[in-house]
C-alpha cells in the first residue's frame with residue numbers, strides 16, 4: 001500500500017447521517033463491530049493499478065457509498081468483495097470470515113448478494129423463476145428428494161415460494177410475476193434483479209449502479225426501495241452509482257476514489273466539499289455536472305423522502 005494515498009481515518013462506524021436523524025445507528029454507546037473490513041487492498045492488472053491501497057469498514061446497518069469518476073476502481077472493489085478478482089495485497093473480512101481466496105459461490109453462501117451494472121437475469125424465465133434462483137443458498141434438500149418432489153423437497157419448495165412472494169410484494173412487482181423477464185420494461189427488470197438479490201436474504205447487499213439508464217420516476221422509485229431495504233429489512237448496503245443526487249441523499253458515509261486511490265471517506269456533506277473530490281470530478285468530465293447538481297440539491301431539500309409510505 002502506498003501510504004501517501006491512504007484514505008482519511010474512517011469516520012466512526014455508521015454515524016447514521018440520515019437527514020431526519022432517525023437512523024438505526026442513533027443509539028448511544030460503543031460503535032458496533034464492522035460487518036465488513038476492507039484493508040489496504042491493492043489490485044493490479046498488467047499496466048493498471050485498479051485498486052491502490054484502499055481501506056474502509058461497513059457497519060452492520062450502514063448504507064455506505066463508493067463514488068469516483070469513470071475507471072476509478074468502484075466495480076473492481078465489488079469484484080474483489082464477491083470473489084471475482086483476487087487482489088495482490090490486503091485483506092477482506094466479512095462477518096468474521098476471511099474472504100480472500102474464496103470462490104464467488106462460497107462468498108454468496110456467506111450472505112453477500114450483488115446486482116450488476118448490466119442486468120444479469122435469465123430473460124426467458126419468469127420473474128418467479130429468476131427469484132427462485134436467488135433462493136439457491138437456502139435450499140437444503142438432496143437431488144433424489146428433489147427429483148421425486150417428495151417430503152422435504154416439497155415442504156421446502158412451499159417455504160421458498162412464500163419467501164419469494166414476500167419479496168415480490170415488497171418490490172411491488174405482483175403484476176409481472178408470471179412474465180418472462182425479457183418482456184418487461186427496463187426499470188422493472190432492474191427491480192427484478194434487486195429482487196433476486198433480496199431473495200437470498202443477504203447479510204450485505206452490493207448495488208452496482210442501480211439507477212443507471214433509468215428515468216427520473218424510476219430513479220425515485222428505486223431510491224425509496226433502497227431506503228426501505230435498509231430501514232425496513234435492516235440489510236446494510238454498499239452502493240456504487242454516478243447519480244450524485246442519489247448517493248448524497250441516501251448514504252450514511254461515502255468513499256471517493258480516483259485512479260484506484262482513496263481520496264476521502266466521510267459524510268456526504270463532507271465529501272461533497274472535499275477539495276480533492278471536487279478536483280477529481282472537475283477533471284473527470286461527464287460526472288462533474290452530477291456532483292455540482294448534488295451540491296445544489298442538498299442545499300435545498302431531500303429529493304427522496306424517508307417517511308414511511310413515501311413511495
Ligand SMILES: Nc1ncnc2c1ncn2[C@@H]1O[C@H](COP(=O)(O)OP(=O)(O)OP(=O)(O)O)[C@@H](O)[C@H]1O
Pocket residue numbers: 045046048049050068069070071072073074075076077
Ligand atoms: N479485468 C480487467 N483487466 C484489465 N484492467 C481492468 C480490468 N478490470 C478493470 N480494469 C481497469 O481497472 C480500472 C478500474 O476499473 P473499474 O471498472 O473498477 O472502474 P469503475 O470506477 O467501476 O469505472 P466505471 O464508473 O466506468 O464503471 C480501469 O482502468 C479499468 O480499465
